[in-house]
Amino acid sequence: MQQVEEFKNINGLYDKLKQAFNNSFDINIEKIKTTEDTALLIYIEGLTDKDLMDRDIITPIKTLDFEGNIGNAIKTTYKDAEDFNDLITKIVEGSVALCYNGYALIIDFRKWTTRSVESPEAENVTRGPREGFNEDLVTNTSLLRRKIRNAGLIFEKYKIGRQSNTAVVIAYIGGVVNEDILAKVRKRLGEIDIDIILESGSIEQYIERNPFSTVSGIGLTQKPDIVAARILEGRVAIICDGTPHVLTIPELFIENIHSSEDYYHRTFFASFLRALRMIALFISILLPGLSVSIINFNAEMLPSTFLISLVALSEKTPFPEAVEIFFLILMLELLKESGTRLPKTIGSAVSIVGALIIGEAAVRAGLVGAPTVIIVALTAVTSFIIPSLNEFTTIYRLVFLALGASFGIIGIGAGIAFMLAQLSSINSFGVPIMSFFSKRELKDSMIRFPLKQLKYRPQNIAKNNIKRAN
Amino acid sequence: MKKMFLIFALVVIIVSTAGCWSSTEVKNLAIVSSVIYDMDDENNYLIKLNIVNPSAIGSADTGGGGNKKAGITLDGKGKSYTEALNDVSANVDRRLFADHNKVRFLTEKVATKDYAVINFLDFIMRDALTDESALFVVIRDEDKDKLYNSTATGLSNLIGTFLDELATTQQKYCSSMTHITTLDFIKANYADGKEAVAGTLFLEETDNIPSQNSGLEDQEIQYKIVYEGLALFKDYSLVGYMNGKETEIYNILTKQAKTGIVTIPKDEDFAALTWNKPKAIIKASYNGENAIFDIKIEGELTIDKMYIYNTSEEPFSDIMKTLKKEVSEQMKTRTSAAITKAQDYGSDIFGFGAMLHAQNPKAWRIIASDWEVYFKNATFNVECDFKINQQGEINKPFIK
Structure with a gap:
């Protein structure tokens, strides 16, 4: 817990925050009188779990037992805001901020309404898991994590969009992923300069290199089982907050005729x-x-x-x-x-x-x-x-x-x-999309050999670690 | 730059080779079903096209059938077949489309006239788009007018389709007919040591008309087609015909026959057997004077009817031996007769010359130029050996 000088003057901070948010109606900035000094509680209406906030933050600091040690008083974990800008960013992301006597605590009580996990209409299956991604990034990563319970599954978070600051996550398996592809994905994601990302389709068009082609070489799916299988072949997945469509990179042409049910x-x-x-x-x-x-x-x-x-x-x-x-x-x-x-x-x-x-x-x-x-x-x-x-x-x-x-x-x-x-x-991303004519890959292209014989990952995609079974 | 050149080359190749000018809408086609090639006494070439009337045949949706005639007949006349065709074109509002032509009929008059067949073949071969799979049939002069107007066409709508289907499906079961296409006829004319043949038909008056698909009224139909026999050619000219039974022998010797029926008379009744899988082994030799052919025909027999032979005195095995012997004897006689007939016409339709050429090239070189004479004088030793394979015993036969 660290004290920051600029947070010490509560009234000054209150005015500064009001100014920063331009009196936006959904940003609640409340002064809370305690037995000691005044505390400042800042949160966004609709993104916060108010029940938890009442129980774990407001109630403890308003009791008569409160002795000024804010860190001990509140009944939840927290982080410190480093400076004013950090504070603003965290609030905008949906966290609750509690300022008291030079301390600014960031508490994650984020909660908002999301669509439940449903079966995607465009990818119906007769056999296999029905669940599909939804618009919530964390739900999506958790769905994926549930498929691959392995520390090697890595989620790398990026923020894209000058105005929207959309969270975009790239998912891959360390040790399996093709490093060349991963490097290219990172580089091209970093190059995106855009106001707002609403859908992974925009990302797809920004990172592909064949804008005038009718196929992009980037796969699109709403099903966690497909993404899990693909990243285990050495691919990279891009999950974008706010959309159920997940990109997998790269995708070969032949994979369009494949289905998870196969x-x-x-x-x-x-x-x-x-x-x-x-x-x-x-x-x-x-x-x-x-x-x-x-x-x-x-x-x-x-x-x-x-x-x-x-x-x-x-x-x-x-x-x-x-x-x-x-x-x-x-x-x-x-x-x-x-x-x-x-x-x-x-x-x-x-x-x-x-x-x-x-x-x-x-x-x-x-x-x-x-x-x-x-x-x-x-x-x-x-x-x-x-x-x-x-x-x-x-x-x-x-x-x-x-x-x-x-x-x-x-x-x-x-x-x-x-x-x-x-x-x-x-x-x-360096992989020719028609490259499925090698002896090993033909076992899983036009026809599918028995699963026991599919011992290798696609050679062009998982360059170094192509053997997946003995 | 290279890319641009390749794209340019691709476009030029497509445009120059595709032949986009030959595009025709199907609705502008007059589909020819069969053609009669004829001549008149003033050496005019006559052509008679039987053209499909699609709306009469059509599909269920167009309400086809009814009283519309399935085909229309158009005549043309000219100093050549091309001119005759142009004459027809002037009378039809669609493009003549002969790629689905099923049958080419040649009248006896054209077939027997000097140079007429050569002119006909020349006309066929010069047309780049000729469909050579059409049947090639010689018809009697008196039949040419009746063919399209008063002849029954079985379950088909048109004479062309009827004959094509008939020859294709029935030749397997009926060795008295042939399936000779235009290409077969052309090839035989080019071949050395073999004369050309063509299919033939004649019309027979009939009262018993099955219901028709051709759209002709019942009272209009007076004839039925008898498609059997062969037309023998020699030096591009028709010399004679063979009947159905002789055609069976032709089919056996040229290895096209599959099955046929043979009857053996006894006491005013007949025993009947089906022969199948015939095999003709022909050995050709030359003794310095004459060509000698040893012909051995083997085959299998199935008993169809034999009650007349059932006598309690004779054991069953002996009856079988008798039947077998009688069949072999009859086939031998018929074979010799058919060959003699071809010898009389001087037309080696069986291709004995070609066999001699293959088996004894040295001798062929000596006699090739005079082959017709040698063929007429050639010796044929015919031997037939048919075996009864199936006695019809499923259970205990009625006759033992």
Whole structure:
């Protein structure tokens, strides 16, 4: 317990604090008369547990037994504020400050309302833990700590945002983490110069080096089990206060088709699901473009019977096939967007209007052919299978549609070459995101080998400590 | 700089190779189902296209079927087939699309006329986008007008689809028909020591018409297609036909046959057996004067019907031996007859010349130029050996 000269004059301190907080209504600065001198209690309304404060701070110092030894009187632990600025910072963070006779005690009675730990809607699983992160940083770190009870789990705290002073924590396992990646993450976090951080998405965009790419190489999840597994592979996680979305760095492209359930299911089914997601990815990107190119340029490839019914169905529609598909894709995106924004109860109404009425009516009215609806519907269904690649698939789908409609199969082929080249050129924190073609990593990429055989961490990520089992 | 150059190169390659000008909307296609190539007496080339009417076939949604005809027929005339095609194009509001053409019919007139077949093949080969998988069939001159207007098409909508499906699915079970595509015909014309054949059909009047998908009225249909037999070519010209039974022998000798039925008459009734898995082993040799071919046909037999042979006096094993012998004897006679017929036409459709070439190249070099003469005089020693493998014994047979 240390006495600081500038805190000695209680009345002067009171005025100084009032001035510092500009009379903000939620900052309570209360003078408390004791048997000895006057004490000053400062706390933020709504961030403090008032019951505890009454019981452990106010009651003890207001008794007649109080003899002026404030440190002994209050019934809780505390820290000392070093100077006036430190005092302000701690108060803003939500701590209670008690000033008395030159002492300034900082007491952590922080309590505020948070959402409870719920299952994240975007990452539903049929098997495995359901719990997800919420907006509270400490809850999030505790969820992670509960998964990895190991002193090696390190949380490093940063404050980012000139005005907001948002707490951002990087989590990693000492000894396992790739030091190069960790150093890069620290450096790039330090370089962020911004007023306020509201979501980890802003951090993601500040620390990535491929702003014009459709994939960032940074993973995003709301589930503690996924973050735990990833940091145990040598990755770094970034947890940001105020958002349930946690970043994991780096993320390989193939990991988009992985799911936490893959490791909980048995080998064959898990591998089947991965293959299914891979097919879904290709369908989602290529189907509209490929079908237009085949229908317009290579009708001989279609079975005769299908071609005849295709002609029969499309001869009554006014627009070219490519325009029809583009029109429907546009409608699909509109429906997706309005479905996300609307309240759940109205959301189902939108899907009924969109899918049934517009789809059916468009066909009946002869605006689009039924095959086009099938193509776009299949595209839509598959695009929901890999939500993490939503941006990638949406953009490339349109690119391939344009290429297929104007250049046919050759255009599609060139597009695929360009896409692969672009993906291969991206590296995330020094790790190329397409680097999963080594012998060891293939055991856990397109298919998943039995868990017993997955003895190694990904080589490119956990550079030095790649063996995890004997 | 290098990057920019590569992107530029990529764009140039796409634009120059993609052929974006050949893009066609499917709704602008007139899908050709089958074609009859014909000629008239003034040496005009005639073409008759059977074009799919999609809205008549269509799908359930378009309310297809009904009274609409499944196909429309368009005629063209010109001094060449190209001109004839252009003549057709002038009468149709969509782009002719022949990549789904199922059958090419050649009339007897074209097939027998000097140079007509060569001109036809030349026309086919010069078109870069020819679909060579279409069936190649010779039709009688009198049938060409009836084919599209008054012929039953089974469960299919169009003659083209009907024949294509028929030849593809039924050839396995019915050795009297062939599956000869345009490509097969072209290849046979290029081959050395083998003459070309084509499938053939004739129309038979019938009263018994099953319900039709073609959209033709019942009273319009008077004929059914009999797709069996072979058309024999020699030097790009049709020389004759083989009937269904002879075609079976052709299929056995060219290793395309799978199964067939043989009947043995006795006392005004027949015993019937199914032969399958036939194997023809042909040894070719040349003795300095004549080409000699030792043909051995082996196969398996299944008994279908044999009551007439059931006599209590004879033991069962003896009946089997008799049946086996009779079948082998009959197949031997039929084989010899079929070969003799081809010899008479001077058309080596079986490819004996090619076999001699493969087995005895030195001899072939001597006689290749006069192969037709040598073929006509060649000796064929035919031997047939069929074994009864399945006696139909699941349980105790009715006849022992």
